[in-house]
Amino acid sequence: MDKPEVISFDKVSFFYGKNEILRDVTFSVKKEDFFAIIGPNGGGKTTILRLMLGFIKPTSGKITVFGEEPGRNFTKIASVPQFSSHDRLFPITVEEVVLQGLVKSTSFLPFYTKNEKAKAGDAMKKLGILDRANARFGDLSGGLKQRTLIARAIVSDPEILLLDEPVASVDSSVEKDIYEMLLDMNKKITIVMVSHDIGFVSSFVNKIGCVNKIFVEHASKDEMCCLEEHHAYSGKTTMIHHKCGI
Amino acid sequence: MDFFNALSTYSFLQNAVIAALLAALSCGISGTFVHINRITFIAGGIAHAVLGGVGAAVFFGFSPFAGAIVTALIFAVLLGVIRLKATQHEDTVIGAMWACGMSAGIIFIYLTPGYAVNLNNYLFGNILLVSKSDITALSVLAALVILVSALFFRQFKAVSFDEENAELHGVKSSLVYILMLSVIALTVVVLMKVVGLILVIAFMTLPAATSAIFQRKVGGIILLSIILSFVFSMSGLFVSYTWNLPTGAVITLVSGAVYAVSLLCSKLSH
Numbered sequence: 001m002d003k004p005e006v007i008s009f010d011k012v013s014f015f016y017g018k019n020e021i022l023r024d025v026t027f028s029v030k031k032e033d034f035f036a037i038i039g040p041n042g043g044g045k046t047t048i049l050r051l052m053l054g055f056i057k058p059t060s061g062k063i064t065v066f067g068e069e070p071g072r073n074f075t076k077i078a079s080v081p082q083f084s085s086h087d088r089l090f091p092i093t094v095e096e097v098v099l100q101g102l103v104k105s106t107s108f109l110p111f112y113t114k115n116e117k118a119k120a121g122d123a124m125k126k127l128g129i130l131d132r133a134n135a136r137f138g139d140l141s142g143g144l145k146q147r148t149l150i151a152r153a154i155v156s157d158p159e160i161l162l163l164d165e166p167v168a169s170v171d172s173s174v175e176k177d178i179y180e181m182l183l184d185m186n187k188k189i190t191i192v193m194v195s196h197d198i199g200f201v202s203s204f205v206n207k208i209g210c211v212n213k214i215f216v217e218h219a220s221k222d223e224m225c226c227l228e229e230h231h232a233y234s235g236k237t238t239m240i241h242h243k244c245g246i
Numbered sequence: 247m248d249f250f251n252a253l254s255t256y257s258f259l260q261n262a263v264i265a266a267l268l269a270a271l272s273c274g275i276s277g278t279f280v281h282i283n284r285i286t287f288i289a290g291g292i293a294h295a296v297l298g299g300v301g302a303a304v305f306f307g308f309s310p311f312a313g314a315i316v317t318a319l320i321f322a323v324l325l326g327v328i329r330l331k332a333t334q335h336e337d338t339v340i341g342a343m344w345a346c347g348m349s350a351g352i353i354f355i356y357l358t359p360g361y362a363v364n365l366n367n368y369l370f371g372n373i374l375l376v377s378k379s380d381i382t383a384l385s386v387l388a389a390l391v392i393l394v395s396a397l398f399f400r401q402f403k404a405v406s407f408d409e410e411n412a413e414l415h416g417v418k419s420s421l422v423y424i425l426m427l428s429v430i431a432l433t434v435v436v437l438m439k440v441v442g443l444i445l446v447i448a449f450m451t452l453p454a455a456t457s458a459i460f461q462r463k464v465g466g467i468i469l470l471s472i473i474l475s476f477v478f479s480m481s482g483l484f485v486s487y488t489w490n491l492p493t494g495a496v497i498t499l500v501s502g503a504v505y506a507v508s509l510l511c512s513k514l515s516h
Binding site: 053055074077078079081085086087090091092093096097100101102103104105107108109110134136152156 | 396397400401406407411416418461
């Protein structure tokens, strides 16, 4: 049976100034998909995530998230950014980072409630970082930072989880752990992630799209290796082709 | 008469202690947000530009204190917008406002006829000249700083750490950021009385930076900063009373020395 559509892109184009970043991108994400968007750096992957989150608006085309314009689904959609974007010296513990997943525009209590702390505890437990609750976030290894940010994203029980290069700077054993954890969450949560590297991704996801200004969706993983014949990447196929020699 | 006897005798010293306490409460909070956001330059910009407002108020015959509050808030909003919108040269713009605000103040004060304004009182403050009515005004400002920061504590922390995450949860990051700068602006005015505009930057950075060496949470840094600021001010008052030295400068040097020693100790212990 077909699952309901949660995110849809309909002929979406995006220009950053005069630079065309995305052209006529059309795809849809269905409930409980594990969707990977692969492409080279500067190919527009992160732009797609930012469009989904409503941080930027498309130049043309239409995007809907749960049938609405993006940016209005605060509790339903959660995002895991690249941890390297955070100040390493910021005074914050793992638990506090996770609790920030519960921040609201109208919470005027300086302290967190028991209920909120319990939720953060559950999320940390799921990600296996409960014993690090009081560690300083900036002191953690890349893999643990990533887990902390995933915990922050799931603490508010979102229906969609977006991840930006979740394994960009972790070693391959950690990478596999993180994917297995995501696969487990995927039983309940729709996951969209972007990556410049195919790596293990293909064995975990159920849908892959490739983006480099234009977007090509691949129904199955096997099709990935036929990319060159698509001529979709006109001249830029080499990287994708090379990486998918799985 | 020694310091402690004098303290129980002279009301100007008692006022100074109360002013130091109010300054410690405000700058413990604001300084921590300056520290974690790394916006010392913005805080310094507000502090120096405030002289423009003080000068204008003196020239047009308003209260310099009110002039300081209004200018501080205007610059907080302006600098906030610049920081949020500017794609480049943000530091140049802040530097220009810093210097031009200050210059305007100097010219206004120079042009003010008759009544000779002591520029030094605004630039270097004079905690020993704090009056009863000053205390009332400082209390109101400190209360505002504490109240707003308590109500928006989570949002302030969230926006400081990860603006986009806050935005995603419905927090209006830009507004919260400007509100945070406004709290910092009010603190600048409180500190103007105590240490003067030039040394505001010392109070905004040193206690929080020292606390951050020992505390791993924002709340902890705030509490320790409040305590440190008060202790620094008291020891500064004591030293300056005993040896007849300028108070603001003594307080600043005490803070700087403690920061340097703390930094050294933490480096050695690692």
